Amino acid sequence: MPxxxxxxxxxxxxxxxxxxxxxxxxxxNAMASSVGAKAITIRQAxxxxxxxxxxxxxxxxxxVTDTIRKGIVSTEVLTDPHLALIGALSALLAAALxxxxxxxxxxxxxxxxxxxxxxxxxxxxxxGFSVINWGKFAAVVISWVISPVFSIVISFFMFKIIVKxxxxxxxxxxxxxxLSPAFIGATFFVVVLSFLFKTPLxxxxxxxxxxxxxxxxxxxxxxxxxxxxALGWFIKKREGGAEAIxxxxxxxTACYVALAQxxxxxxNAIGPLAVIYFLVKTGSVGAKVxxxxxxxxxGGIGIxxxxxxxxxxVMETMGKKITALSNTRGFCVEFAAATxxxxxxxxxxxxxxxxxAVGGVLGVGLARGIEAVNFGIIYxxxxxxxxxxxxxxxxxxxIFKILQFFL
Amino acid sequence: MRVPFxxxxxxxxxxxxxxxxxxxxxxxxxxxxxxECYFAAKCKTFEEFRQEVIQIESEADTIKxxxxxxxxxxxxxxxxxxxxxxxxxxxxDVLDAMEDTLDWISYRSTTKIPPELEKDFTLLVxxxxxxxxxxxxxxxxxxxxFGNYSENxxxxxxxxxxxxxxxxxxxxxxxxxxxxxxxxxxxxxxxIFHLVRLAETIGFIADxxxxxxxxxxxxxxx
Numbered sequence: 001m002p003x004x005x006x007x008x009x010x011x012x013x014x015x016x017x018x019x020x021x022x023x024x025x026x027x028x029n030a031m032a033s034s035v036g037a038k039a040i041t042i043r044q045a046x047x048x049x050x051x052x053x054x055x056x057x058x059x060x061x062x063x064v065t066d067t068i069r070k071g072i073v074s075t076e077v078l079t080d081p082h083l084a085l086i087g088a089l090s091a092l093l094a095a096a097l098x099x100x101x102x103x104x105x106x107x108x109x110x111x112x113x114x115x116x117x118x119x120x121x122x123x124x125x126x127x128g129f130s131v132i133n134w135g136k137f138a139a140v141v142i143s144w145v146i147s148p149v150f151s152i153v154i155s156f157f158m159f160k161i162i163v164k165x166x167x168x169x170x171x172x173x174x175x176x177x178x179l180s181p182a183f184i185g186a187t188f189f190v191v192v193l194s195f196l197f198k199t200p201l202x203x204x205x206x207x208x209x210x211x212x213x214x215x216x217x218x219x220x221x222x223x224x225x226x227x228x229x230a231l232g233w234f235i236k237k238r239e240g241g242a243e244a245i246x247x248x249x250x251x252x253t254a255c256y257v258a259l260a261q262x263x264x265x266x267x268n269a270i271g272p273l274a275v276i277y278f279l280v281k282t283g284s285v286g287a288k289v290x291x292x293x294x295x296x297x298x299g300g301i302g303i304x305x306x307x308x309x310x311x312x313x314v315m316e317t318m319g320k321k322i323t324a325l326s327n328t329r330g331f332c333v334e335f336a337a338a339t340x341x342x343x344x345x346x347x348x349x350x351x352x353x354x355x356x357a358v359g360g361v362l363g364v365g366l367a368r369g370i371e372a373v374n375f376g377i378i379y380x381x382x383x384x385x386x387x388x389x390x391x392x393x394x395x396x397x398x399i400f401k402i403l404q405f406f407l
Numbered sequence: 408m409r410v411p412f413x414x415x416x417x418x419x420x421x422x423x424x425x426x427x428x429x430x431x432x433x434x435x436x437x438x439x440x441x442x443e444c445y446f447a448a449k450c451k452t453f454e455e456f457r458q459e460v461i462q463i464e465s466e467a468d469t470i471k472x473x474x475x476x477x478x479x480x481x482x483x484x485x486x487x488x489x490x491x492x493x494x495x496x497x498x499x500d501v502l503d504a505m506e507d508t509l510d511w512i513s514y515r516s517t518t519k520i521p522p523e524l525e526k527d528f529t530l531l532v533x534x535x536x537x538x539x540x541x542x543x544x545x546x547x548x549x550x551x552x553f554g555n556y557s558e559n560x561x562x563x564x565x566x567x568x569x570x571x572x573x574x575x576x577x578x579x580x581x582x583x584x585x586x587x588x589x590x591x592x593x594x595x596x597x598x599i600f601h602l603v604r605l606a607e608t609i610g611f612i613a614d615x616x617x618x619x620x621x622x623x624x625x626x627x628x629x
Contacts, residue, residue: 028412036416167555242555324416326554354412361415368485371419371553376481380414 007085008280014089015273016302018096022111022265023053023306025103028314029337029357030261033330034254036322039247046311049258050304056262057300058293060194060342061270080126085279086403087122088272094118094396095268098388109388110352115268116140117389121396125404143349144385147340151359152366155336159367162328166242176242180231181224183249187256187335189220194263194342227252246327253334260341261353262300268350270299325361329369333360355381417482420491421550423474427495428543430467431502434460435539438505442532445512446525457509464506471499485553486626494626497619498542504611511601511608518601521592527585531609534578538571538616545571549623564627571620578613582606 031045040048095114102109123131166175196205196212207215227249235244274291325333337356344351358377365373441456474495478488512518520528545567552560585606589599 032412163556168557170557170559172555172557322413322416324419357412358415361412362483365415365483368553368556371421371484371550372417372478373415373483374417374479374481375415375483376479377414379481 004085004280007089008276011089011092011273011276011280012298014092014096015269015276015299016305018092018099018111018115019266019269019299019302020306020309021096021099021103022268023050023303023308024310025099025109025111025306026261026265026303026353027307027311029353030257030334031254032322032357033325033333033360034250037247037250037325037327037330039250039327039330040254042311045254046307048255049311050307052255052258053262053266053303053307054297054300056259056264057266057270057303058262058296060259060263061266061291061296061299081279081283083126085276086400087126088275088279090125090396090399090403091115091118091122092269092272092276094121094399095392097399098392098395102384102388109384110144110354111265111268112350112352113144113385113388114392115271116350117392118396119272120389121393122400124393125397125400140350143344143351144355147344147349147351148355148359148362150343151336151340151356152363154339155332155360155363156367157363158332158335159329159364159369162242162332163367163369167328172242173240173245176245177228177231177235180245180249181221181228183224183246183331183335184227184252185220185224187249187253187338188223189216190339190342191256191259192216192219194260194346197346243327246331250327250331250334253331253338257334257338257341257357260338260345262303264341264345264351264353266296266299266303269302270295273299324370324372325364329364332364332369333357336360336363352385417479418477420474420478420484421546421553423470424491424495424498425543425546425550427467427470427474427498428546430463430470431498431539432543434463434467434502434505435536437463438509439532439536441509442528446520446529448519453509454513457513460506460509464502467499467502471495490622490626494619494622497615497622500615501539501542501612501619504608504615508605508608508612511605515597515601518598518605520602521594524585524588524602527581527588528606528609531578531581531585531606534574534581535609535612535616538574538578538613538620541567541571541574542616542619545620545623549627552627561627564623568620568624571617575613575617578610582610 027046027049031040031049034040035042035045092115095111095118098114098118099109099111120132120137165179166172169175193212193216196207196216231245231248234248240247270291274289274295277292277295278289337353337360340356340359341351341353344356358381361370361373362375362378364370365375437456437459441453441460444450444453444456475492478484478491482488484491545564548560548564548567552564586603589602589606592599
């Protein structure tokens with residue numbers, strides 16, 4: 001039916017809009033620490049973030065997405081394809097609108113929460129409150145609390161380790177160089193594992209968990225030592241001390257964060273779009289939907305565009321505000337955030353990259369690593385987190401009704 | 408566009424502390440000029456230097472208020488608010504003591520330093536200038552300590568604090584010498600009072616510098 005192709009096009013537009021918002025909102029989480037610590041320039045940050053988000057989206061992003069995010073809403077609402085189509089559209093639009101509005105009003109909001117809220121709204125409209133799988137919802141909500149805590153813990157201990165083993169030593173440069181393989185390796189370890197566990201290529205290799213861990217470990221160690229050699233060549237002057245070493249490493253972790261973000265966030269935009277795509281192409285959709293690579297690419301590009309276009313506005317703020325993070329601190333923040341995001345998305349939990357990044361900073365702050373950091377943001381984030389889900393749900397319900405009227 | 412990630416970051420109060428310490432140093436120079444002028448009876452520029460000091464003190468007060476006014480309750484720092492403010496207070500008192508000295512001198516133009524006390528007063532002033540110079544270094548080194556938590560760095564800071572103690576002792580001794588001599592002078596009571604308080608007020612400069620050092624010691628304690 002020609003009607004449905006129009007719907008698909010609208011779906012593409014909404015999906016791109018959502019991806020754009022994700023990029024605009026989240027670019028800071030990935031790159032701010034590095035830009036503030038002067039590891040990379042703003043231009044480089046935007047360029048890297050864009051490319052890596054696409055790569056993360058396409059290669060690590062979930063190739064199979066649960067039709068309704070993490071089974072929060074029972075799949076019986078999908079039995080009527082017409083309803084499902086409207087639902088997916090309204091969810092996408094509602095989430096994108098809420099995120100745009102929040103950005104405009106300078107409210108801290110998580111794109112993940114928005115899409116989950118919107119999905120719940122759709123579920124309620126389609127099948128009443130009974131279709132909401134409250135158990136799963138509770139699990140997701142808990143993950144939103146656990147992920148910042150996880151991030152705090154990682155960055156806290158990472159910083160304490162760096163202080164103990166490197167910074168507090170007499171010749172911190174030498175110690176930093178000697179231990180650099182450990183830090184570089186740790187980053188590679190998690191990235192390689194993500195590749196092996198999540199991507200189709202990785203799954204084809206079908207290494208069992210132990211073999212994968214071993215392979216990742218070996219690769220991590222090798223890259224770690226290669227990295228150390230490279231650092232030794234490139235850094236002739238020792239005045240920068242340990243910070244100079246970590247400046248180079250930090251570029252790597254910034255890339256790591258952008259990659260993780262692409263992998264995690266693309267599903268927020270593309271999940272519903274994939275549903276729409278399959279409904280239009282095949283007339284029905286099951287509990288799981290295979291997401292074609294081109295859709296992931298589409299989402300990645302959308303995110304990259306958001307980063308590129310909104311990057312301007314974020315530019316000034318980044319430069320002015322984040323002078324508090326030196327390279328060692330920035331490394332801890334980014335490593336913690338990216339690890340949290342990758343681990344959570346491996347576990348199938350939708351995690352907020354904002355929360356992970358904020359947790360990273362708080363961890364370092366708690367470890368007395370930052371001269372002054374304002375904890376107050378936690379309360380703000382909690383408040384808007386509590387607000388986002390119901391508001392997105394309500395918006396979704398309203399749009400659903402409107403679309404139902406027209407379609 | 409406010410991004411939640413950025414809202415966590417704020418201007419470090421240490422930045423302000425360093426700025427304030429620079430003002431104290433700046434003021435010390437003018438103060439020294441003023442005092443030398445006062446000791447050399449023929450000098451006319453005392454009032455000029457005094458006004459400079461008043462100006463600098465006012466600028467420093469602005470910095471102080473800025474620091475105090477911009478630390479929200481939920482701020483997390485490597486040290487507590489309380490310690491920071493106490494340190495700032497003492498550092499500011501150094502400046503205030505310099506201003507007070509010059510003000511005190513200006514209240515009575517007829518008091519002249521007797522020649523036998525000139526040397527002692529000069530020594531006293533020199534003795535209190537030394538600690539002031541150390542304050543900027545102290546703040547810078549302390550900041551570096553909070554950057555790397557290195558034990559060596561901590562020792563550097565403690566050494567500066569230790570030398571502040573010694574310098575204060577030296578200044579105290581000069582102050583005692585002056586007071587003893589003045590009380591045994593044959594002069595009118597007002598002049599004696601004026602000179603004794605003058606020595607005391609100059610002495611306060613070193614006292615507050617020492618106190619600042621003690622507050623810093625609390626700040627770097629583990």
